[in-house]
Amino acid sequence: LCPCLIYGAYIFLPFDAPLLPTTSTRLVYTLRCATFATFPIVLGMIVSGISRLCSSALEPFGELHREVEIHRTYVSQSVHLFILYFFNMAVLATYLPQELLKLIPLLTGLFAISRLIFWMSYAIGRSFRAFGFSMTFLPLLAMLVWNLYGMFILEPENLLS
Secondary structure, rough: OOOHHHHHHHHHOOOOOOOOHHHHHHHHHHHHHHHHHHHHHHHHHHHHHHHHHOOOOOOOOOOOOOHHHHHHHHHHHHHHHHHHHHHHHHHHHHHHOHOOOHHHHHHHHHHHHHHHHHHHHHHHHHHHHHHHHHHHHHHHHHHHHHHHHHHHHHHHHOOOO
């Protein structure tokens, strides 16, 4: 489903990436796009704080209720995945040709949407969360494979430069 979503958005969304000739401008572009991927994480932190305040637990450091635990786990996992996603997107931006840089905001949007889907499905039940997690993890895995391919096969002479 993820490749179909990315391909459809790449073809049908009417925007292009700006001209980014240097590595530093590509990294700044990636950093600016990645800012939007933090929206679901910040939203999760707000909801987690509100649910902790509204929790019926008498002891704040006692055992957490399910509704508080769901949000805390979501935020924790999302932060870890965002770090991996951001570093892979930054490396990916250095290897992509100019005409494919449109993928950076599309992958950012996919990350944000898939984290929100994971959060909703995790709240419904633990057995439904695999769909949202796979929509986050499989593009991350594809980026990692492409980055390793670019580093070791396409440009092995520039591996550390």
